[in-house]
Amino acid sequence: MQINRRNFLKAAGVATVSAMLPTKGISREIPAEKQQSSKSLEKIYREAYKKHSQKFNMCGYTAPKLETVRVGFVGVGNRGSAAVERISRIDGVKIVAICDELSEHAEKAKARIQTPGHPALVYSGKEDSWMEMCRRDDIDLVYVAAPWEWHAPIGVYSMRQGKHVALEIPVATTVEDCWQLVETSEETKKHCVILENCCYDFFELLTLNLARNGFFGEIVHAEGGYIHEIGESLFFRGKPGRSWRLKENMRRNGNLYPTHGLGPVAQIMNINRGNRMEYMVSMSSDDFLMNQYSQELSLKEDYFKQFEGASFRGNMNSSIIKTIKGQTILIQHDITTPRPYSRLHTISGTKATAQKYPLPPRLSMAGDHKEWLSEDKFEEIERRYNPPIIKKMQDIAKEIGGHGGMDFLMDWRLIDCLRNGLPVDMDVYDAASWSVIGPLSEWSVANRSAPIDIPDFTNGAWKKNQPHDISLKHGGTTGVVTK
Numbered sequence: 001m002q003i004n005r006r007n008f009l010k011a012a013g014v015a016t017v018s019a020m021l022p023t024k025g026i027s028r029e030i031p032a033e034k035q036q037s038s039k040s041l042e043k044i045y046r047e048a049y050k051k052h053s054q055k056f057n058m059c060g061y062t063a064p065k066l067e068t069v070r071v072g073f074v075g076v077g078n079r080g081s082a083a084v085e086r087i088s089r090i091d092g093v094k095i096v097a098i099c100d101e102l103s104e105h106a107e108k109a110k111a112r113i114q115t116p117g118h119p120a121l122v123y124s125g126k127e128d129s130w131m132e133m134c135r136r137d138d139i140d141l142v143y144v145a146a147p148w149e150w151h152a153p154i155g156v157y158s159m160r161q162g163k164h165v166a167l168e169i170p171v172a173t174t175v176e177d178c179w180q181l182v183e184t185s186e187e188t189k190k191h192c193v194i195l196e197n198c199c200y201d202f203f204e205l206l207t208l209n210l211a212r213n214g215f216f217g218e219i220v221h222a223e224g225g226y227i228h229e230i231g232e233s234l235f236f237r238g239k240p241g242r243s244w245r246l247k248e249n250m251r252r253n254g255n256l257y258p259t260h261g262l263g264p265v266a267q268i269m270n271i272n273r274g275n276r277m278e279y280m281v282s283m284s285s286d287d288f289l290m291n292q293y294s295q296e297l298s299l300k301e302d303y304f305k306q307f308e309g310a311s312f313r314g315n316m317n318s319s320i321i322k323t324i325k326g327q328t329i330l331i332q333h334d335i336t337t338p339r340p341y342s343r344l345h346t347i348s349g350t351k352a353t354a355q356k357y358p359l360p361p362r363l364s365m366a367g368d369h370k371e372w373l374s375e376d377k378f379e380e381i382e383r384r385y386n387p388p389i390i391k392k393m394q395d396i397a398k399e400i401g402g403h404g405g406m407d408f409l410m411d412w413r414l415i416d417c418l419r420n421g422l423p424v425d426m427d428v429y430d431a432a433s434w435s436v437i438g439p440l441s442e443w444s445v446a447n448r449s450a451p452i453d454i455p456d457f458t459n460g461a462w463k464k465n466q467p468h469d470i471s472l473k474h475g476g477t478t479g480v481v482t483k
Contacts, residue, residue, distance in 0.1 A: 044443040045452060047175040048436075054459035055186040058427050059272065060466065063164065063191060065421035072097035072139040072163075074130045074154055075146030076109035079168065083143060085112040086408045089400055091479035092419050099123035099133045115481050130154060134161045141418065144168060145195075147244035152177035159190040166193045166414060169259045170435035173248075175455065178432040182457045185428040193414060193424050194431035196263040197402070198343060200409040202390055203361040204264040207347055207354045209387040209471060211268045216349025217366075219269055223346035224261020225332035227339050232293050234335065235304060246307075253284055253313040254441030255333040259434040261343050262331050263426070268347060269327060272429045273465040277329070277454045280321040282441035284314030289336040319441045321454070331437065387471035389413070396480050413470070416478040425470045432457045 069092060073080055076098055087093055095118040100106040103124035110120050123129040134142055134157055142158040144151055145168045152172040158165040171194050172178045185192040198204060210216060237245055248256055269275055290312035297304035315336045321329040332344065345356035352365045362372040363381060373381070393412065397405030417424050433454065440452050458465065 041443050041446050044175050044439050047179065048440065048453060048455050050175075050179050050455065052179065052183070052457070052459050054461060055183070056189060057458070057461050057465070058185050058189075058191070059429060059458065059461060060423045060468070061189065061191070061427070062421050062423055063189070063418070066140050066418050068092055068094050069415050069418050070094045070096050070138055070140045072099070072133050072136065072142050073109065074099045074133065074142060074144045075150075075168075076100045076105050077145070080143075080145030081105065081109035081112055082402060082407070083145060083411065084109045085114055086400055086402055086411050087143070087415070088113040088115050088118060089408075089481045090412055090415050091481060093415055094118060095120045096138055097121050097123060097133045097136065099130045101127075101129075131157060134158045134163065137162075139163055141166060143195075148173050148248060149244070152181055155192055156180050156184045159184045159188045159192060162188070162190065164191040164193070164418065166195050167431065168195050170194075170257065170438050171431040172435050173252075173438060175436055175439050178436045178455070178457065182428050182432050191418075191424050192428035192431055194259065194263070194426050194434065195410065196259050196426060196434070197406045197410045198260045199263045199267060199426065200406040200413065201264075201404070202386075202394060202406070203354075203356050204345060205387055205390055205470075206382060206385060207345070208264065208268050209385050210352075210354070210381075211347070211349075212467070212471075213385060215352055215381075215385070216347055216354070217351030219327055219347065219349050221328045221330075221346075221348040222265035222269065223330040223332075223344040224263075224265045225330075225334075225342060225344040226257045226260045227332060227334050227342040227344070229338055229341075230335050231289070231338075232297065234290070235293055235297055235307070249290065249313050249335075250307075250310055252438075252442055253317075254282055254438060254443075254445045255317040255319050255331060256313070256438055257333055257335075258319070258331050258437040258441070261345070262329070262434050262437060263430070264345060265329055265347065266430065266434060267470075269323060269325075269329070270467045271323070272427075272433060272458055272462045273467045274462065275327075276324050276456060276458070276462045277321050277433060278324045279451050279453045280319055280437065280440060280444065281449050281451050282317060282319040282444035283449045284317045284445045286314055287312040289315055293336075314445070317441060317445070319437060319444070321437070388476070389470065389472035392472060392476060396482070399482075400480070412478065412480065413475075416475045419478055420475040422475050423468055425468060429457045429462075 098106045098109050098120050106122040106124045123133045141164045143166045144154050151167045155165045155167050181192050294307035298308050316334045319331045342357035347354040354363050363378055364372050393409055397409040400408040402408045444450055444452050
């Protein structure tokens, strides 16, 4: 039997999600000609209200310490192979397996290992190679950078095989898969970590520490996004055999990549830890560019003629979230219009404001709010409020790299938490609640920007969960191999 995603879900015994449609929720009438009739999108709304009884609270959970973290990788294209190189520089790690659909990718990733002592066995050539790898009894952590739709199935299977799992973003593309990850993590008591590197960028960590120290006062509003013009390269990435990202942009219309902007501001607002996201609305522009790209490319290469006249998602998506505390969050997604790169990262409070883009980052304070603080004043605040994790790791993170160092800092911190038996910075509830914005935005866009409730994946535990300290007051004992 070929192991496609549908067959896997059956073979692995992953339960389907069913839930009763609530009597309250989206009550306003939507004209029939504008109503989205797709069963898959209707299912999004039903699954958002899934009844869930928390089996175990993974927030703050400390798994047994691992003296050596034995890692297996699934998916080692551009991003996954870079992770292999970075993680090989961390002490207390042993890379024991590397899996990719394409054997040449797996071999190239293995060649990027920087230090001795990594008996990495390559798995490739069969559709179920990753399942074979995950069944090994000498793996502690499965690190997944496969195409999006495979993140959740591989994550669920890995946890059921007794492994912690780290999933690239988004961890899931459906509400059902978000629930599956939560329930499996609770059942197995295995960490399911979202690999959201932007939470470890230096200004984001500074603003998190500022918020924890009351610098902003009450947080009123925040903004995050992924504004990254990749234009025609989206189609070039869609060459035969590697077309998954292009297909995502053809079959789905909403915010497909919400977590870069949402993750850092969710941490600042203590989402799932004393606060939660309550409901959201989403709106997309029409497509003004992707169909145009497909027409232009089809004149150059016959392969692209298959995309002529295809339906693409709207170029700009804007989603607005309301928290239970009355705050608002704007999340945007745009990978096609000619705009400078931006993740927005704006924090607006009763006492101060922070904004990262356009660079350089800046701060303003009550009384001086008509102007941004001077460079000297900004540097003074940095010296006072930069958390210990930056002071300890910034230089080595920049040296090893990965988006300026935040990728390495994310990997190092995960390994350090596992080795010291610390709670992970981003648990399964963060992974699910940040990623679920994608499918929920699809539903809202399809239904004239109607509001939709955001699932409480913690089953009410958010009321007593405490904000997690990622400043490095605990841990920080893991070394790094320098060249």
